[in-house]
Amino acid sequence: MINLAQKDISHTFGKFIVTAMGVGMLFGVVLLMIGVYRGMVVEAQGLLKDMDVDIWVVQENTLGPFAESSRVHEDLKDTLRVIKGVDKASAITFQNIQIPLKNRQVRAFAVGYNPYEDISPLNLDRLVSGRDLQKSHYEMVADDKSGLKLHDKVKLGRNIYAVVGITHGAVSSSGDPLVFLSLKDAQELQFLYSNSRIRNDRDRGIVTGASHMVNAIVLTLHNGYSADEISSEIKRFKHKSVYTNKQQESILTKNLVERSSKQIGLFTAILVIVSTIIIALIIYTMTLEKMKEIAIMKLIGIPNSLIVKMIVQETLILGILAFIFGNIFAHLVYSNFPKKVVLLNPDAFVLLVVIVIASILSSFVGVKKVISADPASAIGG
Amino acid sequence: MSNQSIKVENLVKRFGKGDNLVSILEGGDFRVDKGELVALVAPSGAGKTTLLMMIGCVEEPTSGKIWLGDEKVYDNKWLTKETRKIRREKIGFIFQAHYLIPFLTILENVTLVSQVNGISKQQAEKEAMELLEYFDIADKAHVKPSQLSGGQNQRVAIARALANKPQIILADEPTAALDSARSVAVVKMLKRIAIDQNVAVIMVTHDDAMLPLCDRILKIEDKKVKNKYI
Numbered sequence: 001m002i003n004l005a006q007k008d009i010s011h012t013f014g015k016f017i018v019t020a021m022g023v024g025m026l027f028g029v030v031l032l033m034i035g036v037y038r039g040m041v042v043e044a045q046g047l048l049k050d051m052d053v054d055i056w057v058v059q060e061n062t063l064g065p066f067a068e069s070s071r072v073h074e075d076l077k078d079t080l081r082v083i084k085g086v087d088k089a090s091a092i093t094f095q096n097i098q099i100p101l102k103n104r105q106v107r108a109f110a111v112g113y114n115p116y117e118d119i120s121p122l123n124l125d126r127l128v129s130g131r132d133l134q135k136s137h138y139e140m141v142a143d144d145k146s147g148l149k150l151h152d153k154v155k156l157g158r159n160i161y162a163v164v165g166i167t168h169g170a171v172s173s174s175g176d177p178l179v180f181l182s183l184k185d186a187q188e189l190q191f192l193y194s195n196s197r198i199r200n201d202r203d204r205g206i207v208t209g210a211s212h213m214v215n216a217i218v219l220t221l222h223n224g225y226s227a228d229e230i231s232s233e234i235k236r237f238k239h240k241s242v243y244t245n246k247q248q249e250s251i252l253t254k255n256l257v258e259r260s261s262k263q264i265g266l267f268t269a270i271l272v273i274v275s276t277i278i279i280a281l282i283i284y285t286m287t288l289e290k291m292k293e294i295a296i297m298k299l300i301g302i303p304n305s306l307i308v309k310m311i312v313q314e315t316l317i318l319g320i321l322a323f324i325f326g327n328i329f330a331h332l333v334y335s336n337f338p339k340k341v342v343l344l345n346p347d348a349f350v351l352l353v354v355i356v357i358a359s360i361l362s363s364f365v366g367v368k369k370v371i372s373a374d375p376a377s378a379i380g381g
Numbered sequence: 382m383s384n385q386s387i388k389v390e391n392l393v394k395r396f397g398k399g400d401n402l403v404s405i406l407e408g409g410d411f412r413v414d415k416g417e418l419v420a421l422v423a424p425s426g427a428g429k430t431t432l433l434m435m436i437g438c439v440e441e442p443t444s445g446k447i448w449l450g451d452e453k454v455y456d457n458k459w460l461t462k463e464t465r466k467i468r469r470e471k472i473g474f475i476f477q478a479h480y481l482i483p484f485l486t487i488l489e490n491v492t493l494v495s496q497v498n499g500i501s502k503q504q505a506e507k508e509a510m511e512l513l514e515y516f517d518i519a520d521k522a523h524v525k526p527s528q529l530s531g532g533q534n535q536r537v538a539i540a541r542a543l544a545n546k547p548q549i550i551l552a553d554e555p556t557a558a559l560d561s562a563r564s565v566a567v568v569k570m571l572k573r574i575a576i577d578q579n580v581a582v583i584m585v586t587h588d589d590a591m592l593p594l595c596d597r598i599l600k601i602e603d604k605k606v607k608n609k610y611i
Contacts, residue, residue: 001496002489011484011525296480299439300494300541301469375465376439378480 004306005313008290019282020318024325026275027355030268031330032337034347037257037264039340044173044252047111048245050123051092053218054227056243057234063251064243065094065215066173072240074187074212080234085225090119091214093186097179099146099154106146108179109172112186112214119218122180123170130165136182141165143177157189173252175339187212272354279322280362283315287366291373299375311366319359323352385448386548386581387413387436392445392606394431405431409445409606411599413581415548418572420592421585423601429585430553432606436583437472437551438464450548469494473542473580475552475571479534481526487513487537488522494545505544512540516570532563539570543578550574552584556591568594 009016044066057080059070074091081089093112098105111121115133122132122141130150133139140161142148152163161181170178181189191213193201201207221227231242243251287294297307327348334341392409395402405428413419423429434440436447438454447455449471454460461467468474481490488509495505513519516536518529526534535555542550552571556564568584568591575582575596584595592598598609 001502002485002493004484007489008484292480293482293484296476296482297493298465299437299468300474301465301467301472301545302493302497303465306497376434378476 003313004310005317008310009314009317016318017321020321021325023275023278023282023318023322025329026271026278027322027326027351028329028333029326030271030275030351031326031343031348032334032341033264033268033271034351035330035334035341035343036337036339037261038342038344038347039337040173040175040257040260041253042342043171043175043340044257045249046169046171047121047173047178048249048252050126050170051119051121051218052220052245053119054221054245055219055231055234056245056248057217057219057238057240058215058243060240062241063255064241064248065092066248066252067255070215070241071213072215072217074183074214076238076240077217079238080217080219083230083233085221085230086219087222088118088220090114090117090218091183091216092121092218093183093190093215095186095190095215096176097156097189099142099148099156099179101147101154106148107176108142108146109174109176110179110181110186110189112181112183112190114183119220122165122167126167126170128166128168130163132165133180133182134164136184138162138185139164139182141167141180143167143170143179145171145177146179157192158194159185159188161185169340171340173257183214187214272358275322275355276358276362279315279319279359280365282318283311283362283366284369286314287311287369291369292378294370294373295375295378298373299378304371307370308367311370312360312363315359315363315366316356319355319362320352323348323355326351384414384416385412386415386417386450387411387583388446388448389436389606390446392432392435392447393443394428394435394440395443404604406442406601406606407604409601411606411608413549413583413597415579415581416575417596418568418575418582418584418594419597419599420595421583421599421601422587422592425587427601428604429601432601433551433553433583433585436549437474438467469498469545471548473545473547473550475535475538475542475550475555477554477557479526479531479538481534481537481541483526486523486525487518487529490526490537491541491544494541498545509540509544512543513537516540531558532566535559535563535567536570539567539574543574543580546578548580550580550582552582554585554587556586556588561590564588564591565594572596 056064058064059072062068062070064070077089077091080086095110097108097110099108113121138159138161140163142163144166148163150163150166154161172178227244231244234242294307330343334343390410392406394406395404397403421429431440435442444457491509492505510519513522518533518536521529556567571582600607600609
């Protein structure tokens with residue numbers, strides 16, 4: 001049996017391909033939107049995965065440094081370290097900073113840690129040049145996204161820091177480049193006031209607090225010990241909020257990325273609806289262009305099913321071709337986005353299923369036109 | 382088995398209702414036999430095409446009776462829901478313009494209806510090629526209609542009308558777009574088909590020069606179909 005859809009498409013091949021490319025770009029944008037969300041999740045969890053700890057101990061009744069302000073004493077790590085089952089304990093600070101870079105300020109997320117302890121938030125696999133921190137003061141490892149170069153000198157607060165290492169792909173949950181400082185430097189930046197502020201506080205009778213505060217204590221456990229059980233124990237006896245790594249991941253993705261995901265999800269849904277309407281309009285126009293031929297076919301006795309099959313097949317082929325072009329487009333441009341975009345095959349597969357359903361729905365307008373076509377309109381006179 | 386191909390009794394066609402009622406045909410009784418080429422003539426707007434469409438099971442009459450071959454298809458109502466199947470199996474249509482499907486090749490245009498009727502692709506193509514050879518256009522079998530002249534396309538359209546081995550051919554001004562020499566050739570071709578294929582051909586025409594080539598004339602006068610013999 002003659003495949004009418006194939007014949008019609010090959011007859012207007014160039015026009016069909018250009019149309020599919022146009023719709024494909026829309027689908028490409030849909031894929032990129034999903035990729036932006038995936039990228040946000042990957043970036044949000046990047047630091048957590050790099051640290052690879054089992055438990056986070058933070059200020060009581062807070063969700064931890066990624067969600068809200070948290071302060072605990074640095075020496076808490078020493079009391080946690082001796083709990084049965086705890087292998088290592090380290091103090092960590094996190095804060096947003098602005099790095100002066102020539103004529104502009106670069107927003108970065110500073111992570112302070114003790115370079116002499118075993119838990120390091122700096123994943124050495126990400127280090128592309130230079131080295132890890134090896135001194136307690138005035139060294140910095142920065143991500144290449146910050147624009148800093150190896151051996152650059154940066155003034156932060158009262159001090160000047162030398163960039164001793166450059167990483168790639170180390171970003172915060174909000175996509176800002178990570179900057180690694182020694183714990184002492186990070187504490188000074190975060191907690192130590194300027195001399196004038198200290199003098200002013202003294203005159204007011206305020207005792208300036210110690211800078212030996214950190215934002216969280218992170219723990220790793222010996223094999224065979226349950227993170228949930230040790231978390232409960234710390235919560236009960238130390239009056240702190242304690243989260244396992246999984247809970248911290250959940251806080252990051254649910255509390256921080258959820259709203260963005262809803263925004264992106266809504267935008268993606270609108271794009272899919274717009275694409276469906278555009279496909280429907282294209283199919284409607286293509287059907288209108290063929291109304292004379294359709295009337296002739298109906299007049300000479302071609303059953304509706306064969307004509308409807310042609311319309312549905314053309315719509316599906318248009319949708320699938322647009323999906324292929326969309327994929328190509330998305331893969332060509334995704335690396336140029338300022339934030340991480342992650343294109344996953346399962347997402348593409350889901351989009352393909354949505355496109356197939358949307359194409360079938362879109363074809364209804366053409367099918368309706370075919371069914372209502374009057375065969376008598378083929379005859380003049 | 383009778384020689385009758387088309388029989389029409391007291392055919393009436395009216396459009397609209399009440400004050401908007403327009404009467405097109407108020408009684409038509411005629412018969413066309415196999416092997417006959419009959420011209421259908423009338424002034425513009427007199428209902429030639431409407432009559433053709435009623436015989437072709439496209440337009441439903443208001444009342445009357447229609448037989449196609451020995452089968453009564455209309456008796457104040459369609460006697461079958463499958464009017465499209467009747468068209469596909471019993472009737473071949475030829476139009477003023479060729480109205481070939483532009484995205485199909487000549488061969489595909491001719492074989493389409495046969496394939497829908499369940500004939501295998503090989504058999505349909507074999508028969509289509511015989512028809513195209515009959516019309517001296519077999520060498521163009523694999524090109525698209527846009528690559529042929531108007532006259533060549535009209536021959537293809539006639540071949541398509543014959544491909545389903547119809548009992549009846551309904552031709553709506555098939556020569557209107559052709560010059561006089563080609564018009565004569567087409568009408569002679571239709572006459573030859575009527576005899577060779579043993580089918581009844583009704584041809585709507587405005588061209589009086591074509592009438593002597595036909596066996597008989599049906600004329601719509603005073604909203605009635607009248608037999609005129611040449």
